[in-house]
Amino acid sequence: MTELLLGLQVIVAIACLWMKKPLAAVILLGAFSLLGALLFYHLDAPDVALTEAAVGAGVTALIFVWFIHRTRGGEHQE
Amino acid sequence: MKRTTAALIVTVLVVLAGFAASELPSEAERAEPVNHAIRSLADTGAVNAVSAVLFDYRAFDTLGEATVIITTAMIVAFLAPQARASMLSVRMSGIVLYGVVLLLPFIAVFGLAIMLYGHISPGGGFTGGVVLSTSAVLYAVVYSAGGQQSYVLAPATNKMIENVAMTAFLAVGFFGMAASGAFLANAATGIGLGTPGSLLSAGTIPLLNVISGLKVGVGLAIIIISLFLE
Secondary structure, eight states: OHHHHHHHHHHHHHHHHTOSSHHHHHHHHHHHHHHHHHHHHHTTOHHHHHHIIIIIIIIIHHHHHHHHHHTGGGOOOO | OHHHHHHHHHHHHHHHHHHHHHTSOOHHHHHSOOHHHHHHHHHHOOSSHHHHIIIIITHHHHHHHHHHHHHHHHHHHHHSOGGGOOOBSOOOOHHHHHHHHHHHHHHHHHHHHHHHTTTTSSOOHHHHHHHHHHHHHHHHHHHTBTSSOOOSSOHHHHHHHHHHHHHHHHHHHHHHHHHHSSTTOOGGGTOOOOSTTSSSOSTTHHHHHHHHHHHHHHHHHHHHHHHHHO
């Protein structure tokens, strides 16, 4: 289970790097945090899992989404 | 190229994390309570050993964290005053407006439950406060859009709660000092630890949970709302 969650985290993190739109990358980052929260829960650290879910998937994603909006979609050419 | 490097670094780090995880105790070993968890229950009356560390053994560190948040909230509120915040130019769709109404009570109750039961079950003041602040931020951002600003609590009330909670935290600390000679003392002050597992147990831990939960919730709400509506 630990290996599965870690593997999924790698896949999500690498997919995040290849996203064209910043919003898609931020949503994948939220998924990464959620997988991290599941991993912590699996490793018997529910306190850390709750904090990871609230801060990592919640507040961080909220702030990123908001500032993408404020910078007009973050259009950026490679 | 940059992305390939980043992908390689991620893979290496996660492989290292996998090696670290393989050294962890097995599930059967983890099912048995370890020595220090039994001791912390006797020392503090808190079933949740993490809360026992955060709000009893190392409560002074938590006070330090609380100071970091109040300092940040003060600076952000000073640099980006909410009173002069500009309106948002976007308009939220009906789905967002009604979805938020349906979601908010659940988020708020979840945050309060995490906060109040911090000494019994996983969670605690900090996590509960963060969850509460997301509900306040959600409300402020969605309902301030394209119209007049609206908040769950007015900015002035937010700041007052932040100050009162900070003072209350210090007051609990000085109470411990007056009763037993140690700052933020819990069991040594002679207040009953109660039955382990009941809501009113573990001495000052539930009180500090509520205080720090309110403080963190209101502090984060001040910081994020100030930045968002600035």
